[in-house]
Amino acid sequence: MYVAVKGGERAIENAHRLLASERRGDPEVPELSLGQIEQQLALAVDRVMTEGSLYDRELAALAVKQSRGDLIEAIFLLRAYRTTLPRLGTSLPLDTDRMVVERRISAIFKDLPGGQILGPTFDYTHRLLDFELAGARADVTITPVRSEAPPESTEIPEPLPRVVDLLDREGLIEGESSGDGGGHVDDLTREPLTFPASRDIRLQNLARGDEGFLLAMGYATQRGYGRNHPFAGEIRLGEVAVEMAPEELGFAVEIATIPITECQMVNQFKGSATAPPQFTRGYGLVFGGAERKAMAMALVDRALRCRELGEEPASPTQDEEFVLSHSDNVEASGFVQHLKLPHYVDFQSELVLVRDLRAGQSARSSR
Amino acid sequence: MSYNFAYLDEQTKRMIRRAILKAVAVPGYQVPFGSREMPLSYGWGTGGVQVTASVIGPGDVLKVIDQGADDTTNAVSIRHFFARTTGVATTTRTDQATLIQTRHRIPETPLRPGQIVVFQVPIPEALRWLEPREVETRKMHALEEYGVMYVRLYEDITRHGRVAQTYEYPVIVNGRYLMRPSPIPKFDNPKLDRCPALLLFGAGREKRIYAVPPWTTVKSLDFDDHPFEVEHWDRPCGLCGARGIFLDELIVDDKGGRLFICSDTDYCSRRQAVRPDGEALS
Numbered sequence: 001m002y003v004a005v006k007g008g009e010r011a012i013e014n015a016h017r018l019l020a021s022e023r024r025g026d027p028e029v030p031e032l033s034l035g036q037i038e039q040q041l042a043l044a045v046d047r048v049m050t051e052g053s054l055y056d057r058e059l060a061a062l063a064v065k066q067s068r069g070d071l072i073e074a075i076f077l078l079r080a081y082r083t084t085l086p087r088l089g090t091s092l093p094l095d096t097d098r099m100v101v102e103r104r105i106s107a108i109f110k111d112l113p114g115g116q117i118l119g120p121t122f123d124y125t126h127r128l129l130d131f132e133l134a135g136a137r138a139d140v141t142i143t144p145v146r147s148e149a150p151p152e153s154t155e156i157p158e159p160l161p162r163v164v165d166l167l168d169r170e171g172l173i174e175g176e177s178s179g180d181g182g183g184h185v186d187d188l189t190r191e192p193l194t195f196p197a198s199r200d201i202r203l204q205n206l207a208r209g210d211e212g213f214l215l216a217m218g219y220a221t222q223r224g225y226g227r228n229h230p231f232a233g234e235i236r237l238g239e240v241a242v243e244m245a246p247e248e249l250g251f252a253v254e255i256a257t258i259p260i261t262e263c264q265m266v267n268q269f270k271g272s273a274t275a276p277p278q279f280t281r282g283y284g285l286v287f288g289g290a291e292r293k294a295m296a297m298a299l300v301d302r303a304l305r306c307r308e309l310g311e312e313p314a315s316p317t318q319d320e321e322f323v324l325s326h327s328d329n330v331e332a333s334g335f336v337q338h339l340k341l342p343h344y345v346d347f348q349s350e351l352v353l354v355r356d357l358r359a360g361q362s363a364r365s366s367r
Numbered sequence: 368m369s370y371n372f373a374y375l376d377e378q379t380k381r382m383i384r385r386a387i388l389k390a391v392a393v394p395g396y397q398v399p400f401g402s403r404e405m406p407l408s409y410g411w412g413t414g415g416v417q418v419t420a421s422v423i424g425p426g427d428v429l430k431v432i433d434q435g436a437d438d439t440t441n442a443v444s445i446r447h448f449f450a451r452t453t454g455v456a457t458t459t460r461t462d463q464a465t466l467i468q469t470r471h472r473i474p475e476t477p478l479r480p481g482q483i484v485v486f487q488v489p490i491p492e493a494l495r496w497l498e499p500r501e502v503e504t505r506k507m508h509a510l511e512e513y514g515v516m517y518v519r520l521y522e523d524i525t526r527h528g529r530v531a532q533t534y535e536y537p538v539i540v541n542g543r544y545l546m547r548p549s550p551i552p553k554f555d556n557p558k559l560d561r562c563p564a565l566l567l568f569g570a571g572r573e574k575r576i577y578a579v580p581p582w583t584t585v586k587s588l589d590f591d592d593h594p595f596e597v598e599h600w601d602r603p604c605g606l607c608g609a610r611g612i613f614l615d616e617l618i619v620d621d622k623g624g625r626l627f628i629c630s631d632t633d634y635c636s637r638r639q640a641v642r643p644d645g646e647a648l649s
Contacts, residue, residue, distance in 0.1 A: 008443040076408070083404040084376070192399040192574035195502050321500055331409050333573045338410025338489070341441055343472045344628055345434045348616055349533035349552040352598045357527055 023068050044290025046366040047071055051329065052078030055258050061325050072210075076330045083189070087270040090185050090276055092243045094251055094264050097159045104134065106163045107232040108266060114160040119209055120289070163234040164264045164281060173266060173279040187324050195321050196307075202324065207285060209327030211293040213249055217317050219298035226303040226317035230282065233266035237289055263287050263294040272310040280309060373420040374452045379403055383421040384577070387567060390578035395540030396508070397491050402574040412445055412470060413571030415487035419468050422483060422567070423449065428456045430464035435472035435613065435630035442470070458631045471534075473555040475612045475634040478564035480581060486549040488570040491577060493537050493547035513545045516588060522591055533598070539586045540579055548585075554597045554613045559585040604629045605639035 024031070038045055038061040048060040052075045060078055066333035067073035102121020105114055118124075167173040188204040197205065206214065217324040221228055239259050269275075282302025284294035306318040316322045326332060371377065379401075386400035405413040423429065429449055433442040437459040445468060446457050458464050462474040478484065494504045497515045507513070508549040516537055523531040530536075540546045548559055549568055559566065559579060566579040579585060589595035603610045605626045613633065614627040621633035629635035 008438050008440040009447075012440055012444060079404045080406045084370070190401045192401060194399065195391075206595070321502060325501075330404070334409025334411065334413075335489070335572055336410075339407065341411065341470075342439055343432045343471070343550075344615060345552055345613070346534040346550050348614070348630075349554065349598055352532045352600070352614065353531060357531070360528065 023066070027200055030064055034058055034061040034065065037064050044069075044071060044074075046286070046290045047211060047293070048074045049288065050286045050290050050293065051075045051208055051210065052082065053204075054078050054082040055256075072329050072333050076333070079330055087187070087190070089244055089246065091255070092245060094240045094242065094260070096166075096240055097162060097259075099160065099236060099240045099260075099262075100257075101160055101236055101238040102259075103237040104234070105232075106234045106238075108163065110117065112166070113218035114165060121291075128185075136139055160236075162236075162264065164266065167233075167266070171278065172271075174275075174281060176281070193324060195204060195324075197320060197324055202304060202320070203283065203285070203301065205324045205327055206297045208331035209297070210332070211296070212292065213327050213329065213332075214293060214296040214300050217303070217323060218296035220315070221299050221303045221317045225315035225324070226306070226313075228282070228299070228302045230265045230302065231267070232295065233264040233281075233296065235261065235263045235291060237261045237291065259288050261289055261291050261294045263298045265295075265298040265302055269309065275310075280305070281283055295348065371430060372425075372453055373423050373449065374406075375403065375417065375420045380421040383417055386489060386576045387418065387421065387578065390567070390576050391565070391580050393544070394579055394583050395538075395544030395546040397570075397575040397577045400575055400576050400615055402571045405571065405581035407448070410489065412468070412487035414576070415468050415470070415485045415571075416445060416526070416569075417571055418450070418485045418567050418569035418576060419449065419466065420452075422485075422647050423455060423466055425453070427453075428463055429453075430458050430461060430467045430469070430633075432471075432474070432631075432633075433470040434471060434615075435474070435591030436632040438588045438632065440548040444550055459632075460637070461633055464530070470637070471550055471552075472613070472630060473558045475552060475609075475629070475631040478558075478562055480563040484564050484566050486551075486566065486567045486568045488547070488549045488573075488575075489569065491547060491570040491573050491575040493535075493545045495547075508544060511543065513539075516545060517590075521590070522589060528587070529602060530593065530595075531633055536595075537588050539588065540587075541583050546577065546579075546585075552598065552613060553587065553595075555586070556587045557597065561585075591636075600627060602627055604635060604638075607635045609635070 016123070038057050038334070041064060044064050045057055045060045048063055048071055049055055049057070054060070059081065060074070063074035063077040064071070066077060078333045101114075101117060103121060104114065104117045106116065110120045122256065164173055168175065186198055186200050193201065193205065196269035220226065222230070235260065239257045241254045242258060243252040243254050257281050263284035265284070267280045267282060269278060269280040280302065282298040282305075284297035284301065286294045286297070300317065300323060303317045304320050304323060311318070313319060375383070375538070382401055386391065386398045386487075390396065390398045402414065402417060404415055407413060409415065420618055429446065430437065431442045431446040433439040436442065449455060449616055450457055451635050461467065461474040462479070464482065466485070467474065468485050471488040473484065492501070492504050494516065497519060498504050498507065498600075515578045520530050520532070522531065532553065534552045535547050535550045536556055538548055538556060548556060561582050561584060562579065565581055568577045570576070585629070587595040599611075600611070600614045604612065604614060606628045609629055613630045615625045617628065619626050
């Protein structure tokens with residue numbers, strides 16, 4: 001009568017086979033190509049690359065496909081691949097002044113050098129389902145934009161000054177910290193997180209952090225939990241060059257251009273005993289067009305700088321240990337879901353205890 | 368392309384071995400290490416797998432258990448992982464294994480010198496439920512400030528007349544560090560004390576490794592008038608008749624029918640093999 005929990009091995013094999021078949025779905029429906037995912041689900045790919053900490057559109061598309069569109073699972077797949085890669089070196093800091101800008105907006109000046117460039121944004125779309133997209137021939141109605149661009153756009157563009165640098169010239173905003181280690185960059189994926197975290201570790205953690213978590217934390221700062229009076233100083237999206245300066249070469253070489261979104265929040269600051277009143281910064285940077293994430297990251301970055309700026313931390317959004325320890329969705333997803341694993345030994349111990357305690361109580365009450 | 372022996376690259380193994388050496392040198396102290404992202408989910412034993420991968424050699428014989436059983440799905444999965452990435456021999460027999468990775472149990476068969484047991488640890492910090500901040504708990508360990516844990520146990524006694532902690536029962540290692548013995552039932556705590564085997568604890572998500580070297584004293588916290596005691600069952604194993612071991616409870620029907628059997632499947636099946644009648648008891 002004893003039903004054994006044996007057969008784990010075959011159960012796992014069968015589960016994997018079933019999963020593979022569910023992933024493919026109805027074989028009558030054509031299989032997704034990686035190119036389709038990369039091109040048409042580009043923002044899913046961007047998110048997976050950002051939180052997976054690896055810029056590789058093709059592998060990210062593969063991860064999205066393999067995970068059946070479960071993006072946290074896709075991020076996990078990409079991370080588990082990334083962890084095996086050798087570290088060849090550290091790139092130079094990206095120069096976002098020299099970005100080939102596709103979108104650039106500032107909420108704090110009506111106009112500014114370089115202008116406001118709306119770019120590809122959902123912002124002013126009406127969220128009405130576009131039933132034309134449902135049809136197979138939806139593409140026909142789309143006029144290609146890029147091919148109409150004037151030929152001079154291939155020329156090297158003028159550097160586009162960042163809004164915060166314009167403020168900086170007047171000393172109205174705090175100077176940008178040049179980092180802690182003089183060129184050395186800590187690597188969160190190689191060293192355990194310790195507190196207090198350095199600026200590079202904090203930003204790495206937030207860049208890898210779950211979009212939903214950061215969105216909620218950033219939102220909370222706007223509703224009074226660690227309020228920091230933000231203005232969207234500038235958001236820019238476009239291609240930047242990644243450069244490395246190998247020691248044996250002695251000069252920098254460009255190894256890639258990648259699309260990124262950068263967000264600079266400008267926050268009010270009344271000043272402290274040592275610092276005059278000036279604006280402070282919150283910073284967000286992500287791969288591709290993950291703009292919502294970049295903005296949330298900038299809000300949370302600023303909130304976490306409270307100690308450094310002499311503000312009294314009063315809410316979880318300003319608590320470095322709380323935020324940085326719980327931002328990672330691969331860790332969080334694993335630990336939440338590990339509750340599915342058998343725990344019957346510990347539960348048996350609890351059963352023994354609860355039965356004993358109840359027996360003791362009823363013996364006492366019957367006396 | 369193929370993966371390195373035991374999946375991890377040699378530089379990573381060296382980093383983890385250094386953490387292990389430090390952990391052995393300071394018994395019970397949690398050593399932070401650069402835990403890697405592994406191809407299995409956090410919470411599934413990433414810490415244990417990294418420790419095992421760093422100490423395993425071609426001559427090892429590996430046993431993997433979860434809840435005391437060799438055939439639970441996650442034990443099967445991890446055993447497969449190492450069989451595939453190392454090609455080492457695997458076994459279900461505790462006495463034949465040189466390396467045992469476990470989740471939630473210590474085998475009933477006494478361990479022997481030379482064996483290594485690797486525990487999968489979800490939350491390494493013994494003080495975590497009392498103080499959520501790592502910055503604070505590290506300070507408390509440094510100052511050996513463990514009064515809060517005694518107060519917590521005392522509060523149980525005032526409320527229930529006894530300590531109501533049944534698993535991850537706190538211990539003091541080598542008279543110095545407070546340690547959370549992974550979530551093993553307190554039934555297994557006495558097996559930690561002066562254990563002939565090397566006990567290694569790996570927490571992947573929390574990025575900590577700690578250790579109890581062979582023959583180290585491990586004392587479960589208690590009071591003179593409320594000495595530490597373990598669970599006991601008033602019946603033997605329904606399959607092999609063993610007494611004084613940890614029993615699992617199976618619900619066999621919807622009328623309150625229960626079967627109690629050994630949690631340690633290797634121990635139970637070997638006892639059944641030597642029983643003359645071979646029949647299950649009920």
